[in-house]
Amino acid sequence: MLIDTHCHIAGDEFVDDLSAVVARAREAGVQQAICILDATARVELERVPGVRTAWPGVAFAVGVHPHHAGKVSVDEVEALVGAALEETGAVAVGEIGLDYHYDFSPRAQQQAVFGRQISLAVARDLPIVIHTREADADTLEVIDTAGGGRARGVFHCFTGDQALAEAAVARGFHLSFSGIATFPRAESIREVAAWVPADRWLVETDSPYLSPAPQRGGRNEPGRVGRVLDTVARVRGMSLDEAAEQAYTNAAALFGISGPNR
């Protein structure tokens, strides 16, 4: 039982061949996925029924990504995401966070939109899926301020350092590893993957982004999550079967999902 805990298969990149993508995932043993939706993109929300039909094992997360924080008014973000949660039956709020690498939205706006979505998730007792880039200190501060110690969730596509990993785990968060952990120069990420407590790690593809080695570049897809799992299993000294079971158990606990065979 493998699960890809972060992919964007309701995006434009998968419109033409989603059923083939799902077939390849199942063939690779990936029975489930968390599909991340952009709450500001009507077209993605409207694809949800089709994605559910193509892949009954999919669960959804919906939120306003920091790149799009400038598109919404702070006072409206909770209503927007709340409605999207109801419409899609999503099990998490995300991805949300801060991205100071691209700075597509002003930082104060990113922080406010992030904070409001954390409050919403806490009020509904839902996990959050965090995107953070070059914004470690502010990300932790917004989590603490808006979450009041009650926010839970995952730092997706973890590329931070050991200090961020420890801060996240101390707050009860999970870390999710992506194809970046397979890259030759990513030794520090593999060290975090070896260190993280057994019940706090997940794996993801972030499809269509981030193809794992050796197929770097091109469209990524959920069927490749096993490459990431392979790396995590190796550095943790686990068999692939044990690692798959642990990754599934961790994801099921965090997102409150259960598989077709459970």
Ligand SMILES: [Zn+2]
């Ligand atoms: Zn992201």
Ligand SMILES: [Zn+2]
């Ligand atoms: Zn993503």
